[in-house]
Structure formats: C-alpha cells, structure tokens
Amino acid sequence: MSHSRNVSTASKSGGPQVNIKAAHHHAASHNPLPAAADYDTALSIEARKYLKTYGLTPPAVDTYEKQNKRALAILDSRKTPIEKYQYLSILRSTNVHLFYRLLAQNVKELTPLIYTPTVGEACQRWSELYTQPEGLYLSFEDKGHLHSVIQNWPHHNVDITVVTDGSRILGLGDLGINGMGIPVGKLSLYTACAGIDPMRTLPLTLDLGTSNEAFRNDPLYMGSRREKVTAEEEKDFLDEMMAALTERWPGIVIQYEDFKNPFPSLERYQETYTMFNDDIQGTGAVILGGFINGVKQSRVAPKDQRAVFLGAGSAGVGVAKQLTEFFMKEGLSEEEAKKRFWLVDSQGLVTSDRGKLAEHKVYFARDDNEGKQYKSLEEVVEYVKPTILMGLSTIGGAFTPHILTRMAELNDKPVIFPLSNPSSKSECTFEDAIKYTKGKCLFASGSPFPTLHFEGTDLVPGQGNNMYVFPGIGLGAILSKAVSVTQNMIYASAEALSTSLLPEEVKANWLYPDIRRIREVSVEVTRGVIRAAQADKVDRELALRNISDEELDEFIRNRMYDPYTEHDKVNAELKDLAQHVMGSPMSPAGQANGNGKMASRPGTAEGSK
Numbered sequence: 001m002s003h004s005r006n007v008s009t010a011s012k013s014g015g016p017q018v019n020i021k022a023a024h025h026h027a028a029s030h031n032p033l034p035a036a037a038d039y040d041t042a043l044s045i046e047a048r049k050y051l052k053t054y055g056l057t058p059p060a061v062d063t064y065e066k067q068n069k070r071a072l073a074i075l076d077s078r079k080t081p082i083e084k085y086q087y088l089s090i091l092r093s094t095n096v097h098l099f100y101r102l103l104a105q106n107v108k109e110l111t112p113l114i115y116t117p118t119v120g121e122a123c124q125r126w127s128e129l130y131t132q133p134e135g136l137y138l139s140f141e142d143k144g145h146l147h148s149v150i151q152n153w154p155h156h157n158v159d160i161t162v163v164t165d166g167s168r169i170l171g172l173g174d175l176g177i178n179g180m181g182i183p184v185g186k187l188s189l190y191t192a193c194a195g196i197d198p199m200r201t202l203p204l205t206l207d208l209g210t211s212n213e214a215f216r217n218d219p220l221y222m223g224s225r226r227e228k229v230t231a232e233e234e235k236d237f238l239d240e241m242m243a244a245l246t247e248r249w250p251g252i253v254i255q256y257e258d259f260k261n262p263f264p265s266l267e268r269y270q271e272t273y274t275m276f277n278d279d280i281q282g283t284g285a286v287i288l289g290g291f292i293n294g295v296k297q298s299r300v301a302p303k304d305q306r307a308v309f310l311g312a313g314s315a316g317v318g319v320a321k322q323l324t325e326f327f328m329k330e331g332l333s334e335e336e337a338k339k340r341f342w343l344v345d346s347q348g349l350v351t352s353d354r355g356k357l358a359e360h361k362v363y364f365a366r367d368d369n370e371g372k373q374y375k376s377l378e379e380v381v382e383y384v385k386p387t388i389l390m391g392l393s394t395i396g397g398a399f400t401p402h403i404l405t406r407m408a409e410l411n412d413k414p415v416i417f418p419l420s421n422p423s424s425k426s427e428c429t430f431e432d433a434i435k436y437t438k439g440k441c442l443f444a445s446g447s448p449f450p451t452l453h454f455e456g457t458d459l460v461p462g463q464g465n466n467m468y469v470f471p472g473i474g475l476g477a478i479l480s481k482a483v484s485v486t487q488n489m490i491y492a493s494a495e496a497l498s499t500s501l502l503p504e505e506v507k508a509n510w511l512y513p514d515i516r517r518i519r520e521v522s523v524e525v526t527r528g529v530i531r532a533a534q535a536d537k538v539d540r541e542l543a544l545r546n547i548s549d550e551e552l553d554e555f556i557r558n559r560m561y562d563p564y565t566e567h568d569k570v571n572a573e574l575k576d577l578a579q580h581v582m583g584s585p586m587s588p589a590g591q592a593n594g595n596g597k598m599a600s601r602p603g604t605a606e607g608s609k
C-alpha cells in the first residue's frame with residue numbers, strides 16, 4: 001500500500017504538508033490488480049477515518065491472527081481444491097496483504113492451491129469460472145497498437161511480467177487465453193517466495209489464437225476463435241510486445257512461460273532484453289540444484305551417469321543442457337558430457353538417423369545406435385541401463401511399475417524425477433516410486449506428493465519445481481538492474497539452491513530445502529544471481545559490487561515486500577498523518593475535520609491530484 005502512496009508530512013517551512021499519490025488505491029472496481037486493502041479489517045480506527053472507510057467495515061479492529069484464523073476456516077469449509085482456489089483469488093483481489101500473510105504462514109499447504117496442481121484445473125476452466133480481471137491480455141488483433149493497450153495497465157511501476165501465449169499450459173496442452181492462471185500463479189509465488197511487490201507485477205497473456213478446437217467451439221471461451229497464428233506472425237507480434245513493454249517500463253524483467261515452442265524467442269531476445277525462459281532455464285536450474293545433491297548421495301561419478309529423459313521438449317532439453325554444463329565443470333569434455341544423455345520423445349529415442357529432427361533436439365541426438373531405433377521407454381531402459389530417469393513428457397504414469405522395478409535392479413540409488421505437471425501428468429507417484437524401488441530411489445516430482453510412511457520412517461518427497469529458482473532469478477535481475485539474464489546467472493541460481501539446505505535437511509537426504517523456508521532460500525538464490533550478473537558485467541546497480549555477502553543479503557531482505565510490516569507501516573503512517581494534519585481527535589462521525597486538506601480521500605481521483 002505505502003509503496004505507491006507518496007506521503008510526506010513535513011515541509012521545509014516546518015508546517016505539515018501532505019502530498020499523497022495512491023494510484024491503485026480504491027480502484028478495485030476497474031483494476032486488475034489486488035486492491036490495497038482499504039477495507040482491511042486490521043486497519044486502525046484512525047486509518048479508517050482517514051480513508052473514509054470508517055463505518056464501512058465491522059467496528060472491531062482485527063488482529064492478523066484473527067484474520068488468518070477466519071480465512072483458514074473459510075478455506076477449510078470450501079470442499080474442492082478449485083473452490084479453495086476461487087476463495088484465495090478473491091482474497092488476493094480484496095485484501096492483498098492478508099492473502100500474502102496467509103500464504104507466508106502456510107506456504108506448504110497453500111501453494112498446491114494457487115499453483116500446481118490446482119492452477120491446472122483453474123486454467124482448463126478459466127472462461128467457465130471467470131469473475132474478475134487479474135492481468136493484461138494482448139490480442140493478435142491489437143498488433144500495431146500494443147503500445148497503447150499496454151498504457152491501459154493502471155500501475156506506473158512494473159518490475160516484472162510473466163507472459164504466456166497459453167499454447168502449452170503445464171502438461172495440459174494449448175489452453176489459449178485460459179492460460180492466464182499461470183502468469184497469475186507464478187507472480188503470486190514471486191511475491192510469496194521472493195517478496196516482489198505485488199503491485200509491481202504484470203500477469204500477461206497473449207491471445208494469438210488456439211489450436212484447442214474444443215475451446216474454439218465453446219460458447220463460454222473468452223479468447224479469439226481463430227487458429228493459432230503462424231510462427232512468423234508470432235515472431236513479429238513478440239518483437240512489438242518486447243519493445244512496447246520495455247518502452248513503458250525500461251527496467252522490466254520479462255519471464256516467458258509455457259510457450260509450445262519457446263526456443264526461437266529465447267535465442268532472439270536473451271541478449272537484447274532482460275528476459276529468460278522459465279521452462280527451459282528455470283527448470284534446468286532447479287533440476288540441476290537437486291541433482292547436485294543427488295549425485296553426492298548416489299556416489300555415481302559424472303562419467304558413469306546415464307540419464308534417460310522421457311520428453312525432449314523445452315523442459316527436457318533445458319534440463320539436459322544444464323546438467324551437461326555441470327558434468328563439464330566436473331571435468332568431462334563437452335562431447336563426453338552430452339553422451340551421458342538419451343532423450344526420448346513421442347517417436348522414441350532421439351537419434352540422428354531416425355529422420356528430420358526439430359532443431360532443439362539435434363544437440364542430444366544419439367549417433368551410436370548402430371541403425372537401430374528404440375521406440376518404447378522399456379526398450380530404451382533395457383538398452384541404456386540408466387542411473388537417472390527424468391520425466392518431462394506430459395505422460396502421466398509413463399514410469400510403470402516394471403520400469404521402476406528395473407531401475408532399482410540396475411542401481412543402488414536410482415534417480416527418479418517425474419517432473420511433469422500437474423499431478424495427473426506426473427510420470428509416477430511418490431508412492432509407486434518408493435514401492436517399486438523398495439525405498440531406494442532419490443525422488444523429486446514437479447507437483448507435490450504427500451509424505452509417505454515407509455518401513456517405520458516418514459519419507460518426504462522432493463519437489464523439483466522451478467518455483468525454487470525463478471523468484472530469485474527475477475529478484476536478482478531486478479535488484480542488480482541487469483541488462484540481460486546470462487547463462488551464468490541461471491547456473492548460479494542452481495548452485496545457490498544446492499547449497500541452501502540446512503545440515504538437518506542434508507542429513508535427512510533431502511534434495512531440496514523445506515519449502516517453508518522458501519523466502520530465506522530465495523535470498524541465497526538472489527545473491528548468487530546478483531554476483532553472477534556482476535561477474536558478467538551485466539549489472540547496472542554498481543553500488544552492490546563492493547558490499548559483502550552479508551550486506552548484500554541484508555540489502556535483499558530489506559527490499560523484499562513483507563505483508564506484515566507493509567500493513568503496520570500503513571497503519572502507523574495514517575495515524576501519524578491524521579494527527580499531524582487534522583489535530584486529534586478526529587470527529588466521531590469519521591469525517592476529516594481539520595484544515596480541509598483531507599476533504600478528499602487519498603487514492604480517489606481527487607485525492608491524488
């Protein structure tokens with residue numbers, strides 16, 4: 001709230017002077033961003049009078065605890081995950097600080113409701129359940145005018161956007177504009193995990209048509225009914241979008257998310273704009289982070305690792321590339337490193353002699369298959385005898401009991417990472433992985449699975465999801481004012497994640513830190529990213545170069561939005577202001593009765609003049 005309100009109470013002459021700008025304030029009715037909680041029941045009586053919301057909320061002033069308790073009880077009473085998702089969406093738009101306080105205290109329990117898996121259903125049903133604006137939509141029909149549509153975003157400052165064209169939402173296929181749930185969900189995690197100010201985030205969805213015929217024929221679908229535009233048309237559109245975004249917000253960080261074919265734009269923009277692709281780079285980094293810890297536990301040297309990937313798309317190739325770089329840092333040549341990977345797509349093992357390959361698959365295509373093609377995953381597993389099985393295929397259950405059993409026969413500690421989202425697309429469940437490997441596997445999944453009781457102990461599954469790194473990559477880029485997001489910054493996020501585990505987490509053989517510590521983990525990831533930006537000299541916040549790591553951590557923490565202090569600040573600020581300007585006490589009628597300066601509310605058009 002206070003970030004967009006510019007309050008100064010003392011003029012040079014010593015008398016009180018009030019200058020209030022609160023652009024988003026009280027604009028909930030037409031504003032796709034969370035309202036700044038004018039009607040927050042934790043606001044003090046003074047604040048309510050000042051805001052002229054006095055009398056418009058129940059008389060008692062709530063404590064945060066009471067608010068949390070009430071919200072959790074309501075959440076509990078909603079039966080299905082999607083009903084809980086809907087309640088949380090409304091909470092975010094009506095009381096943003098409460099939403100983030102709730103999330104901060106219950107991150108493990110609430111993340112599955114605002115993110116994978118529930119966000120998958122929310123996207124599938126976005127047009128059916130639509131109730132309120134939550135982001136910006138840019139349509140192909142707006143081409144040539146993107147700049148002016150972008151001007152409609154009501155907030156002056158945007159630090160980061162997550163943009164999708166909806167063409168590959170989780171493992172659920174092309175969902176067109178219904179994909180908006182993903183930018184909204186990812187940006188909620190930016191705030192919850194890395195403290196990016198929620199008012200400075202922009203969820204962005206492109207309506208470039210959809211190949212989803214069911215949606216095109218669905219009367220309730222809220223996007224255009226055209227076929228997906230061509231790659232060439234998309235390129236021109238994105239060129240215009242990138243320029244227009246950066247023109248309005250020169251420092252903006254742009255995260256690409258869930259594009260069916262994101263490789264061309266990553267290549268095209270990564271040096272010109274501060275952008276990265278979360279599915280290729282964020283996923284690569286998060287899996288590398290967990291894998292570094294997995295290697296220590298499995299004690300298989302890089303040169304002896306054999307990784308079979310089911311899925312050779314943006315995530316599969318992104319992860320394989322990141323692990324290749326790790327193997328090279330561990331002493332393998334590039335040729336040796338990339339030979340540790342066998343990628344499998346819907347046609348079977350990716351080989352250079354099986355026919356024309358999509359460009360992104362060529363690098364990992366095998367040429368040692370002696371003319372033989374391997375179609376099924378079973379066949380590939382028998383042929384390769386892998387130490388690692390990664391799933392980024394969108395095929396739920398593809399790691400069959402037979403395959404899991406075989407992995408346990410072949411290895412002391414097989415690495416089993418079913419990474420496809422949402423849960424229904426996971427290549428196997430945690431339960432099956434444990435059951436069929438007899439508890440031997442090192443496990444991480446893209447979507448969360450419950451803790452399992454196995455042979456007298458509680459086994460906690462790792463969650464290999466880019467949510468561990470993208471918040472820190474974004475915050476690092478913002479704080480260092482990086483001109484671009486370099487590969488070293490991505491790699492640094494993985495390394496920082498891998499060393500962020502507490503001794504007890506390491507002792508328990510975890511691959512990832514407890515998600516409940518995500519804010520602290522994000523500080524470490526952010527620091528790593530900033531240091532890499534400095535090493536690559538893409539940073540423009542030069543003052544951060546010469547401070548110690550401890551000072552940098554402190555700087556990062558201080559720059560993080562905190563839904564607790566944010567609200568305290570507002571309460572204190574308004575109390576101060578009210579007393580300063582009007583003299584106390586305020587009239588019981590809740591009207592400002594001082595020198596008349598308070599006749600209009602901050603945040604209304606008049607108030608901000």
Ligand SMILES: NC(=O)C1=CN([C@@H]2O[C@H](COP(=O)(O)OP(=O)(O)OC[C@H]3O[C@@H](n4cnc5c(N)ncnc54)[C@H](O)[C@@H]3O)[C@@H](O)[C@H]2O)C=CC1
Pocket residue numbers: 168169170171172260278279283286310311312313314315316344345346347348391392393394395419420421422425445446447464465466467
């Ligand atoms: N855990 C995490 O943090 C992340 C998980 N993902 C998940 O990874 C999955 C894939 O994402 P992308 O690579 O971006 O999608 P994509 O569409 O680029 O790639 C999918 C790949 O799976 C292959 N595939 C499809 N059907 C197959 C079959 N029957 N057998 C073998 N391979 C098959 C395709 O040929 C393609 O290579 C999605 O479910 C997504 O949710 C993606 C990013 C991050």
Ligand SMILES: CC(=O)C(=O)O
Pocket residue numbers: 169170171258278279420421446465466
């Ligand atoms: C996690 C994520 O980015 C995905 O499943 O696409």
Ligand SMILES: [Mg+2]
Pocket residue numbers: 170257258278279
């Ligand atoms: Mg994604």
